[in-house]
Amino acid sequence: MLKRITDCLRLKGLISESIKKPVFLFVFIALSNFITAQTDRHGIPAELKQQTVISEPSTMRKGFLRIGVIYSHSLLDKYFDENGQKMSYYGSSTSQGRTYAVSVEYGITDRLEADVSMSYANGFINSTQALDNLYFDTIITVYADIKTRGFGDLNFGFDYQIIKENSIMPSLTALTRVTIPTGEKNITDVKDEFNFNEPAGNGEFNASLDLLLKKIKYPFSFDLRIGAVYYFGGEKIFEPFEETKSFKTGTFIYIDGGINFNLNDWIALENEIAYHNFGRKEVDGEYKHDYIPWNISYNPKLNFQLKRFRLVECVTIPLSGKGENADPAYIFIIQYVF
Amino acid sequence: MRKRTAFFILIWIHIYLFAQQGQNSILLVERSVDRPLTVHKNQLQINAGYDFSMLSRRIDESGNIVNLSEAGIASAMHTFPLNIKYGILEFLEISAGTSYKKSGMRSEDYWTFSGSSKLHIQEINEHKGLEDMFMKMGLRLPFNLKSFDWSVSGSVTLPVAKYKPDKPDHEVILVEPVYDSYKFTYHYNNRFGTGVPTFKIRSAAKFRTERTAIIASADYFKPFSSGENIHWKSRRIYEEFEYTGLPYKYLPSQVISCSGAFTYQAIAWFSQYIIIDYYKIYGGWSELTGKRVANEKRNYMFISFGFEIQVSPYLRLSQLVELPGWGNNTDAPICFATNLSFNILTSK
Numbered sequence: 001m002l003k004r005i006t007d008c009l010r011l012k013g014l015i016s017e018s019i020k021k022p023v024f025l026f027v028f029i030a031l032s033n034f035i036t037a038q039t040d041r042h043g044i045p046a047e048l049k050q051q052t053v054i055s056e057p058s059t060m061r062k063g064f065l066r067i068g069v070i071y072s073h074s075l076l077d078k079y080f081d082e083n084g085q086k087m088s089y090y091g092s093s094t095s096q097g098r099t100y101a102v103s104v105e106y107g108i109t110d111r112l113e114a115d116v117s118m119s120y121a122n123g124f125i126n127s128t129q130a131l132d133n134l135y136f137d138t139i140i141t142v143y144a145d146i147k148t149r150g151f152g153d154l155n156f157g158f159d160y161q162i163i164k165e166n167s168i169m170p171s172l173t174a175l176t177r178v179t180i181p182t183g184e185k186n187i188t189d190v191k192d193e194f195n196f197n198e199p200a201g202n203g204e205f206n207a208s209l210d211l212l213l214k215k216i217k218y219p220f221s222f223d224l225r226i227g228a229v230y231y232f233g234g235e236k237i238f239e240p241f242e243e244t245k246s247f248k249t250g251t252f253i254y255i256d257g258g259i260n261f262n263l264n265d266w267i268a269l270e271n272e273i274a275y276h277n278f279g280r281k282e283v284d285g286e287y288k289h290d291y292i293p294w295n296i297s298y299n300p301k302l303n304f305q306l307k308r309f310r311l312v313e314c315v316t317i318p319l320s321g322k323g324e325n326a327d328p329a330y331i332f333i334i335q336y337v338f
Numbered sequence: 339m340r341k342r343t344a345f346f347i348l349i350w351i352h353i354y355l356f357a358q359q360g361q362n363s364i365l366l367v368e369r370s371v372d373r374p375l376t377v378h379k380n381q382l383q384i385n386a387g388y389d390f391s392m393l394s395r396r397i398d399e400s401g402n403i404v405n406l407s408e409a410g411i412a413s414a415m416h417t418f419p420l421n422i423k424y425g426i427l428e429f430l431e432i433s434a435g436t437s438y439k440k441s442g443m444r445s446e447d448y449w450t451f452s453g454s455s456k457l458h459i460q461e462i463n464e465h466k467g468l469e470d471m472f473m474k475m476g477l478r479l480p481f482n483l484k485s486f487d488w489s490v491s492g493s494v495t496l497p498v499a500k501y502k503p504d505k506p507d508h509e510v511i512l513v514e515p516v517y518d519s520y521k522f523t524y525h526y527n528n529r530f531g532t533g534v535p536t537f538k539i540r541s542a543a544k545f546r547t548e549r550t551a552i553i554a555s556a557d558y559f560k561p562f563s564s565g566e567n568i569h570w571k572s573r574r575i576y577e578e579f580e581y582t583g584l585p586y587k588y589l590p591s592q593v594i595s596c597s598g599a600f601t602y603q604a605i606a607w608f609s610q611y612i613i614i615d616y617y618k619i620y621g622g623w624s625e626l627t628g629k630r631v632a633n634e635k636r637n638y639m640f641i642s643f644g645f646e647i648q649v650s651p652y653l654r655l656s657q658l659v660e661l662p663g664w665g666n667n668t669d670a671p672i673c674f675a676t677n678l679s680f681n682i683l684t685s686k
Contacts, residue, residue, distance in 0.1 A: 090523065092407065094407035126407035127446070129448075130410070131449045132450045132451065133452075135451065264649055313657075330674070
């Protein structure tokens with residue numbers, strides 16, 4: 001067939017007899033590249049489902065389904081004040097935020113992925129205060145018990161690979177999400193001002209758009225993401241015995257990037273640095289803070305790829321910030337690709 | 339003949355190099371249950387990690403659990419340990435290490451009302467800094483037995499870490515001038531150094547089968563001498579505090595501890611373990627109050643569950659969770675620890 005192509009080109013006067021051999025070689029190499037690319041593209045699905053976070057593409061392949069369970073654990077001990085100083089919370093409050101979430105990702109095409117996730121919160125804040133009344137010579141200890149239990153808001157969205165990765169260029173993916181406030185938004189079960197249930201839901205719609213660049217250079221991968229979440233506002237009860245107030249969370253802007261690499265064939269370490277700008281929250285038309293809260297965190301992640309199972313351990317370590325928590329949070333994820 | 343000789347030399351060099359590589363990888367990917375109690379000759383091991391401890395319970399002198407959030411205390415501690423081991427001989431190792439720690443213990447808010455005026459008092463005890471550095475020498479049986487190993491080691495801690503507390507950062511704010519209401523914040527800045535040299539001796543025995551191993555060990559820790567520290571007294575002058583450092587003498591407690599670790603080697607690169615540790619803390623005194631008062635006697639036992647993964651010939655990853663057991667007069671934190679161990683053979 002190659003001979004026929006070169007003969008045809010020669011007959012049409014496009015090439016001379018003297019350059020027939022180099023052209024033949026060039027066409028042969030080009031064809032072999034094409035054939036190799038086809039083989040790679042049609043790899044065995046069972047193997048593709050076992051790819052690590054380093055070598056997998058930014059979106060799920062067509063027909064692949066990934067279900068994950070996510071557990072995150074946080075506590076309140078320190079915070080960055082309005083001057084950026086790391087300070088301790090005072091008082092004896094013990095706080096633990098525990099969230100369980102289920103996520104489903106499905107590859108509609110090799111470039112288009114659908115995502116749905118839902119969370120369940122199970123946290124508490126406990127603290128005590130001693131009230132010493134010298135006039136009546138009495139000391140009263142007030143014990144605060146604030147629980148957060150219930151289903152949170154529903155998130156869904158689509159990811160689309162606008163540009164697929166090639167030997168030079170990284171892939172470019174757009175990630176969209178919409179949050180529907182399905183979780184409880186108001187304070188409930190109010191016994192007194194120190195004993196009530198915090199809502200698990202946020203109480204407002206939001207929509208987000210991220211742009212993700214990813215480049216694989218095995219055993220390394222590099223990624224850079226920029227995104228924003230826009231909140232549409234809502235109404236809810238913030239404090240016990242208070243009326244409903246209108247509110248609107250500030251636009252949340254984030255930039256993160258990482259250099260990730262395989263420690264061996266099935267363990268990968270992701271190193272992510274993230275910047276979060278939380279925007280200014282409005283309550284009853286007034287800004288909650290006179291500054292914009294932000295933070296920078298380092299988020300190392302260990303990924304264990306055990307066949308189609310993936311276990312991920314992540315710690316978010318706040319490095320710097322303003323008006324935000326300064327405590328590390330732990331996240332554990334189990335995923336399976338069907 | 340020359341060709342044949344050259345070919346023979348080539349093959350010999352290849353076998354030699356291959357054998358050396360094999361020996362390296364055998365030593366470095368040795369299963370957890372098979373490892374001796376000291377590192378191998380010329381093996382350099384660097385261990386670094388992160389431990390997070392959450393203190394929400396305490397065991398009182400009668401052995402009852404006290405919920406600290408109900409008692410008005412909350413605390414968390416972050417530890418970054420680092421230690422380095424080196425095998426001088428196949429049965430002799432030296433090691434050194436320290437750790438950087440941060441913790442804060444917050445007490446309950448205290449409000450005092452008198453007529454229309456009120457006082458709001460808050461207190462936090464912070465500890466921050468390096469622990470004293472230890473230097474250790476360990477010796478094990480100079481021959482390899484398939485199912486048994488025994489070691490003895492001695493270490494000294496040098497009081498190189500800062501141990502005297504910094505000046506407190508107390509603060510007083512006039513909240514409502516009309517009602518003469520104030521907010522007091524008492525903030526103490528402590529350190530993790532001991533301030534005196536100490537020594538520790540340890541003996542361990544390892545029993546192993548094809549897939550399991552048990553390590554039993556006992557330690558004895560004692561300070562070489564008593565030390566002197568300062569205690570900051572504060573005096574409020576209007577809206578400022580004046581501090582005076584009062585010296586006092588002290589002798590750290592002695593500690594006897596023993597430990598039993600059971601390891602199960604599930605597959606070549608993955609092992610799970612359960613460890614039971616017991617500490618008995620006794621002796622020592624302090625003149626902090628002006629009189630010499632004996633330190634509290636304490637007993638504590640805790641259980642740890644963990645695993646180790648041989649990530650590559652050079653890297654091992656281990657994680658464990660420590661759960662409080664029982665005892666008396668002691669804190670009962672829950673601790674999560676992650677450790678990375680980097681191993682190389684410095685010469686063949």
